[in-house]
Amino acid sequence: MLRLDGISRHFGGLPALDGVSFTVPRGRVTALIGPNGAGKSTLINCITGADQPTGGAVVFQGRDITGLPAHRISRLGIARTFQNLRVFPRLSVLDNVLCGLTGQGGQSMIMAMLRLPSLRHRERLLRLRAMAALDCYQLGDKATWPAAILPYGDRKRVELARATVSRPDLLLLDEPVAGLNADETAGVGEQLKRLRAGGHTILLIEHDMTLVMEIADQVVVLDSGRCIAVGTPAEVRRNPVVLEAYLGQTEACA
Numbered sequence: 001m002l003r004l005d006g007i008s009r010h011f012g013g014l015p016a017l018d019g020v021s022f023t024v025p026r027g028r029v030t031a032l033i034g035p036n037g038a039g040k041s042t043l044i045n046c047i048t049g050a051d052q053p054t055g056g057a058v059v060f061q062g063r064d065i066t067g068l069p070a071h072r073i074s075r076l077g078i079a080r081t082f083q084n085l086r087v088f089p090r091l092s093v094l095d096n097v098l099c100g101l102t103g104q105g106g107q108s109m110i111m112a113m114l115r116l117p118s119l120r121h122r123e124r125l126l127r128l129r130a131m132a133a134l135d136c137y138q139l140g141d142k143a144t145w146p147a148a149i150l151p152y153g154d155r156k157r158v159e160l161a162r163a164t165v166s167r168p169d170l171l172l173l174d175e176p177v178a179g180l181n182a183d184e185t186a187g188v189g190e191q192l193k194r195l196r197a198g199g200h201t202i203l204l205i206e207h208d209m210t211l212v213m214e215i216a217d218q219v220v221v222l223d224s225g226r227c228i229a230v231g232t233p234a235e236v237r238r239n240p241v242v243l244e245a246y247l248g249q250t251e252a253c254a
């Protein structure tokens with residue numbers, strides 16, 4: 001589904017990513033883990049076009065998408081959530097989720113001005129899809145609320161609904177449970193399991209190791225911009241290089 005070939009990204013000569021290569025298989029959950037500053041968000045930014053790699057190639061469904069602008073990559077079927085929430089505070093919850101369907105409107109400016117019945121029909125269908133996504137995340141009763149007044153946990157779920165509403169071929173989730181309490185984390189964990197069961201391909205950045213070990217099929221470990229391990233959760237958990245770099249020597253000795 002996605003192949004990364006030697007991705008590098010240097011900031012002022014300092015490597016945030018240094019020749020990172022791995023593949024994200026279709027229909028599986030791949031977790032990307034690593035200590036703070038390892039380069040995880042930079043890598044997601046390079047995949048989605050929010051940033052450009054200084055070396056290497058991003059190949060999605062057989063096509064080289066390296067350096068394409070973010071809106072074109074999004075149209076190819078890659079959606080994401082952000083580590084620092086990016087909901088539109090003044091838009092309603094429903095409109096925030098409809099933003100995840102902008103590429104599917106299919107209307108030209110002329111059609112939009114003429115308000116043809118076919119266009120109104122299409123808009124109704126998109127709203128129904130957005131409402132169904134909100135229901136999946138238990139947000140249906142807050143559809144008309146401005147996003148600004150939602151509690152943090154709800155805003156996280158609005159982002160998830162927006163990222164998943166278009167049924168993207170690849171879903172990139174940057175710390176979806178960061179800042180959530182235990183109940184909210186469990187709720188999002190259930191959602192992620194449902195997405196996995198539904199055949200979604202997911203690249204998940206997460207520091208919550210319990211969640212990662214529970215839902216990932218494959219774990220990729222970054223450390224100081226390098227890929228130091230790729231394997232199943234069980235393989236990675238007992239890899240001494242990973243334990244030393246990420247989990248700490250104490251656990252390695254346990």
Ligand SMILES: Nc1ncnc2c1ncn2[C@@H]1O[C@H](COP(=O)(O)OP(=O)(O)OP(=O)(O)O)[C@@H](O)[C@H]1O
Nearest residue numbers: 011015016034035036037038039040041042043083
């Ligand atoms: N725009 C930038 N300018 C300069 N340095 C940057 C920039 N973005 C990231 N970096 C640096 O690149 C390195 C990797 O950062 P990145 O945010 O990708 O790490 P991360 O693994 O996502 O960390 P965390 O788990 O804390 O989110 C860090 O040293 C960071 O300071």
